Amino acid sequence: VSVTIYDIAERAGVSIATVSRAFSGRTPVADPTRKRVMSAARDLGYEPNVAARNLARQATQVVGVVVPMLTSYFFMEVIRGIQDRLSEAGYDLLVYAARTPDLVGRQFDRALQPGRADGVLLCSTPMTAERAERLRASGYPVVLVDSDHADFDSVSVDNAEGGCAAARHLLAEGRRRFALILPHPESVPGVERRRGFERALAEADVALDPALVSESRDAEQHGYTREGGYDAMRALLSAGPMPDAVFAASDVQALGALKALREAGLRCPEDVAVVGFDDIRTSAYVGLTTLSQPMYEMGRSGTEKLLCRIAEPSRPVSRTTFSARLVVRETSAAHTATPALDPLVAL
Amino acid sequence: VSVTIYDIAERAGVSIATVSRAFSGRTPVADPTRKRVMSAARDLGYEPNVAARNLARQATQVVGVVVPMLTSYFFMEVIRGIQDRLSEAGYDLLVYAARTPDLVGRQFDRALQPGRADGVLLCSTPMTAERAERLRASGYPVVLVDSDHADFDSVSVDNAEGGCAAARHLLAEGRRRFALILPHPESVPGVERRRGFERALAEADVALDPALVSESRDAEQHGYTREGGYDAMRALLSAGPMPDAVFAASDVQALGALKALREAGLRCPEDVAVVGFDDIRTSAYVGLTTLSQPMYEMGRSGTEKLLCRIAEPSRPVSRTTFSARLVVRETSAAHTATPALDPLVAL
């Protein structure tokens, strides 16, 4: 059906090797020859066959990314960073999104099949010992994004430090009775954010009431949902003592909490301050104080690392940690000079 | 380096053909034989090479999707629908996102290279005559998502009808002085939404003041940005006569407009009603009236169509049009029974 190098070799009066060279540009070809080849190709509508090239080269110029889900600003930004860097490098992107957590493993396996991609980016995927072992054994180029392991390249954020920063900020604002809205305990970043937060409290000798800690029981999205935050806040409000500050492990949860507070007739930040984590688009819009993660940059630099490892498989493992940056907005800054504005509206 | 069917054929004492059959499962293999093969494969850690399989089968079980950008709730949802359907069918997804509009063509070409994918989904990509011609000639399986062309399978939304619905709703609410916040004129859906809106006004004999029509001049995201909506609203407020309703061609623009209204001390919906288009997540959160598009479903059914066409290239072209569904929320429902709640907060 399709036209091959044989056809165009014949038409241009050269060998197939020359055609191949003319197209891959890896070996010099005399200019007049190249022109003949190219014009023959144009005449016949020839396009190199990628599958054949992949097999012969033993490389695909494709990398895979596996993410636990797609419906999340975080992953979209990470993927955007990845895609941008890849297209600069002439690579293509295979996206493996798991609909359910138990599917992550399957997607993972698929991405790693030989001949599929030259390397893989693993996003927010906790490394089991077994997976780590298999990966190490295969020698397959892999980099971890938003998770961390001694044996693999990675880029991640210092979640504990971020949690610390949230706590210190709230303490500095004079808050003392803290509520925590956490994701599913299976979420490693969630656990670390909590740990950091609690550490800072301990250092300040401020107690945290266990009745004011709410963990998501919902595995869906690991509990990172607006509804989850909303429900958690309502439960906290009705059950426990009254907090004067809420730290949510993610912005979406914080947004849900914000709504619950509003509905309960509480003012933010006057009655209750709220701090989230991520710095999604909407956070700037509603004026949510948060810890900003460099999502795009994480995708980009993770990709950079992967490209390096593909080029040089034996290079030493490199792990990069970004700091989350505290962005103070209206939901926590009691003394800010925007009294007239509805916090949900101020930029 | 890697283990091939030859290795496992030798170990299992069969021919390579049998190994191939055992793995592809397309031809029956005696049960004991299959067991021997599989255990040999396990021992040696064999995994079929995808590149070789692709070349031999002349098919990849991969489809590509080209989108103009990634940072958009719309595309994320569409892609999620695509990915879900594909993974059910055992296909993988190659994502081609263009950073800039002029790159769409390049991504498009790449996705279409022979041996790369078995078919392609084109999202929100206006069909030029030249592209259409090339595509038709190549016979490559393609389906259009969020755009439409007589010669190709497609799924799209009736944007004009949606615009109509917006206008009729606003008219029914007693509004008469309309402002329009539009994207870049290059956006085909934007043009159609406007057309529908104007048609409904004309049918109701209501005039539209040209001074109250704001088109984005920003090519970035085709003008579908919060900032764009914000700036447009401010400009409208300061320059033209005072409107009593705003129709924005997208929810993100509507959100920006909402903020500008707030800052200007105007109440919504009392002073100015606002209607958007898309029904992104935040719209439910802030109570924005909008036209809901079945984004996930569009991705899914577009993929369904593509899978069908791959299976049967000569089937008749099929075009599906979804209707946008009007979702009335607080920003337009003057007489709604939620007076106590801040519209930005009520669900």
Place this chain on the structure above:
DNA sequence: GTGAAAGCGCTAACAT
């Protein structure tokens, strides 16, 4: 049900 053998379309020594 299984084996032999001829590709799939391109690349990369190696030779000239």
Place this chain on the structure above:
DNA sequence: ATGTTAGCGCTTTCAC
């Protein structure tokens, strides 16, 4: 600079 040739690893007739 160009041609020859042997793969790359798997699939798929066609016999048996």
